[in-house]
Amino acid sequence: MTATTDGSTGALEPRAPSATTTTTTAPGDLREVAERAARRSIDHLLAQQDDEGWWKGDLETNVTMDAEDLLLRQFLGIQDEAVTRAAALHIRGRQREDGTWATFYGGPGELSATVEAYVALRLAGDRPDAPHMARAAAWIRDRGGIAAARVFTRIWLALFGWWRWEDLPQMPPELIFLPKWFPLNIYDFGCWARQTIVPLTVVSAKRPVRPAPFPLDELHTDPSVPNPPRALAPAGSWEGAFQRLDRALHAYHRIAPRRLRAAAMNTAARWIVERQENDGCWGGIQPPAVYSLIALHLLGYDLEHPVMRAGLESLDRFAVWRDDGARMIEACQSPVWDTCLATIALADAGLRPDHPALVKAADWMLGEEIVRPGDWAVRRPGLTPGGWAFEFHNDNYPDIDDTAEVILALRRVRHPHPEQIEAAVRRGATWTAGMQSRDGAWAAFDADNTSPFPNRLPFCDFGEVIDPPSADVTAHVVEMLAHEGKAHHPRTRRGIAWLLAEQEASGAWFGRWGVNYVYGTGSVVPALTAAGLPPSHPAIRRAVAWLESVQNDDGGWGEDLRSYREQEWIGHGASTASQTAWALLALLAGGERESGAVERGVRWLAETQREDGSWDEPYFTGTGFPWDFSINYHLYRQVFPLTALGRYLHGEPAIGRLGKGA
Numbered sequence: 001m002t003a004t005t006d007g008s009t010g011a012l013e014p015r016a017p018s019a020t021t022t023t024t025t026a027p028g029d030l031r032e033v034a035e036r037a038a039r040r041s042i043d044h045l046l047a048q049q050d051d052e053g054w055w056k057g058d059l060e061t062n063v064t065m066d067a068e069d070l071l072l073r074q075f076l077g078i079q080d081e082a083v084t085r086a087a088a089l090h091i092r093g094r095q096r097e098d099g100t101w102a103t104f105y106g107g108p109g110e111l112s113a114t115v116e117a118y119v120a121l122r123l124a125g126d127r128p129d130a131p132h133m134a135r136a137a138a139w140i141r142d143r144g145g146i147a148a149a150r151v152f153t154r155i156w157l158a159l160f161g162w163w164r165w166e167d168l169p170q171m172p173p174e175l176i177f178l179p180k181w182f183p184l185n186i187y188d189f190g191c192w193a194r195q196t197i198v199p200l201t202v203v204s205a206k207r208p209v210r211p212a213p214f215p216l217d218e219l220h221t222d223p224s225v226p227n228p229p230r231a232l233a234p235a236g237s238w239e240g241a242f243q244r245l246d247r248a249l250h251a252y253h254r255i256a257p258r259r260l261r262a263a264a265m266n267t268a269a270r271w272i273v274e275r276q277e278n279d280g281c282w283g284g285i286q287p288p289a290v291y292s293l294i295a296l297h298l299l300g301y302d303l304e305h306p307v308m309r310a311g312l313e314s315l316d317r318f319a320v321w322r323d324d325g326a327r328m329i330e331a332c333q334s335p336v337w338d339t340c341l342a343t344i345a346l347a348d349a350g351l352r353p354d355h356p357a358l359v360k361a362a363d364w365m366l367g368e369e370i371v372r373p374g375d376w377a378v379r380r381p382g383l384t385p386g387g388w389a390f391e392f393h394n395d396n397y398p399d400i401d402d403t404a405e406v407i408l409a410l411r412r413v414r415h416p417h418p419e420q421i422e423a424a425v426r427r428g429a430t431w432t433a434g435m436q437s438r439d440g441a442w443a444a445f446d447a448d449n450t451s452p453f454p455n456r457l458p459f460c461d462f463g464e465v466i467d468p469p470s471a472d473v474t475a476h477v478v479e480m481l482a483h484e485g486k487a488h489h490p491r492t493r494r495g496i497a498w499l500l501a502e503q504e505a506s507g508a509w510f511g512r513w514g515v516n517y518v519y520g521t522g523s524v525v526p527a528l529t530a531a532g533l534p535p536s537h538p539a540i541r542r543a544v545a546w547l548e549s550v551q552n553d554d555g556g557w558g559e560d561l562r563s564y565r566e567q568e569w570i571g572h573g574a575s576t577a578s579q580t581a582w583a584l585l586a587l588l589a590g591g592e593r594e595s596g597a598v599e600r601g602v603r604w605l606a607e608t609q610r611e612d613g614s615w616d617e618p619y620f621t622g623t624g625f626p627w628d629f630s631i632n633y634h635l636y637r638q639v640f641p642l643t644a645l646g647r648y649l650h651g652e653p654a655i656g657r658l659g660k661g662a
Contacts, residue, residue: 037606038349043613054335067091068116068287074213076303104620105618119157154167164227172201176198184454196287197459202295282311337402341635345638362409386426400445400477441473441498470512558579577608577641580604617636
């Protein structure tokens with residue numbers, strides 16, 4: 001099988017460890033092998049800590065981030081030759097041999113990503129008759145051309161007249177006026193979607209068109225009919241009903257009262273500006289920032305306006321420059337998440353709780369606590385603030401997952417001022433508990449964000465747009481509450497009951513924010529045992545049996561992102577360091593420390609470790625939107641293996657050894 005230019009193949013195959021970079025372990029005492037690997041990993045991770053106390057690995061997604069960055073610069077007239085050249089180098093380096101671009105390593109070609117990458121390379125000067133471009137264009141045409149691409153891709157093309165605004169789904173800015181109890185109000189959308197949709201309602205209303213620097217006839221199946229009509233679904237179906245709603249919104253666009261529309265756009269602009277973070281970004285993520293800048297610019301904010309200037313500067317901080325001159329755009333940055341996971345890993349691996357690195361990390365995390373209300377207060381108006389976000393700056397959207405893990409990390413540190421830890425943990429635990437949804441579980445950002453309607457809108461074909469509870473987030477909260485002495489609290493018991501009811505027939509749990517059933521299972525089993533369920537509990541035995549059944553022949557575990565869509569991939573894929581660690585964490589919590597599965601997994605981690613104490617992991621094991629948006633957290637390959645090795649060596653999480661409140 002021929003490898004593609006990004007190093008992947010048409011099917012997933014384990015990569016053989018490099019003899020020059022990995023450690024070879026001789027058969028023998030497994031504890032010595034694990035101790036040696038843990039020591040090397042500790043040294044590697046300590047060397048990566050920033051002087052301020054945080055850790056942050058690269059957050060790698062796909063080339064649509066880079067393509068849209070170039071399209072934004074083209075739209076605003078702020079092109080930079082060096083940036084364009086570096087971005088194009090990165091985009092070309094991710095192209096597959098068949099001319100396509102995938103959204104995750106080893107994955108299949110994806111139409112919208114390929115269209116956007118192709119257009120970006122045209123902006124960078126690549127000729128359409130160049131072999132790599134001709135292959136891409138032919139593949140795009142074979143898959144239905146631009147007309148078959150997602151709505152967001154066609155919005156970008158409409159900005160330059162490559163697609164007609166009239167042929168895009170409509171989202172009116174008057175949406176901002178819908179009351180919070182009304183279906184499809186902006187708070188029915190997940191926080192990431194709401195931050196994107198509000199500015200896009202302005203763009204959709206303005207319908208701007210900048211002169212296109214070239215035609216894109218080669219990307220249409222029939223250039224004479226570039227915008228083919230779409231058939232209506234039956235009126236009695238949900239799809240048909242929402243298609244007809246979209247037609248009504250298009251009709252409304254033509255007759256919308258000017259004063260009402262102007263008031264709606266001004267209200268949307270205030271909403272956007274109020275949510276700009278101190279660093280100039282919006283929500284700490286790239287897509288809302290991009291669309292907010294476009295919307296505000298269309299409403300008269302010039303490029304020198306402080307809001308615009310700060311926003312553009314924030315986007316530059318998402319750029320990662322490689323040694324080869326390539327420039328990659330991160331969709332987001334994950335310092336809080338990475339720091340709490342690194343703290344947990346180092347503590348569980350035996351670093352003393354008052355080690356300067358851990359104290360410094362705790363100090364930094366304490367400084368990142370969010371103590372003011374955000375959008376979450378719409379559903380929980382009486383709840384006292386207290387939590388952590390994922391990013392450097394995102395005070396509007398602390399998230400439940402980060403808050404639970406930060407608390408677990410802080411509890412592992414013996415801080416010189418324990419009262420600071422106690423106060424922050426108390427606020428965070430109270431806020432997290434109060435964010436429980438009605439069904440007893442927890443979501444990532446909001447409570448009860450479960451309306452079925454947003455996902456049905458024709459406009460919303462870009463992935464998940466709501467934030468329902470998930471097993472992995474609920475598990476992390478249950479684990480945190482249990483370690484806070486609340487294992488028998490009614491909220492915790494409801495969370496446990498929800499988790500037990502959500503277990504798949506196979507014994508696994510679905511992973512919303514990590515890939516996938518291995519991640520879900522690796523999160524839930526340690527939480528259940530922390531909350532007092534014995535390893536003999538039937539749910540835990542089923543989970544253990546499932547993990548043992550999907551262990552790879554090489555001793556590791558892996559699961560491909562296609563498991564979100566295709567059942568045959570569930571629990572199957574090339575072995576990775578992070579997924580092997582997740583499986584080991586579940587097996588160790590399930591009482592399997594002496595099992596053959598654990599021994600093989602620990603040996604796999606030791607044998608694939610590189611000389612510098614790190615692991616190589618090109619595969620994407622993080623999830624933004626299941627299947628639609630995948631993430632390679634570059635620190636996952638370091639923190640989770642170290643956590644697993646530490647718990648193998650020491651028998652329990654460090655929080656149990658240190659004791660609550662230490």
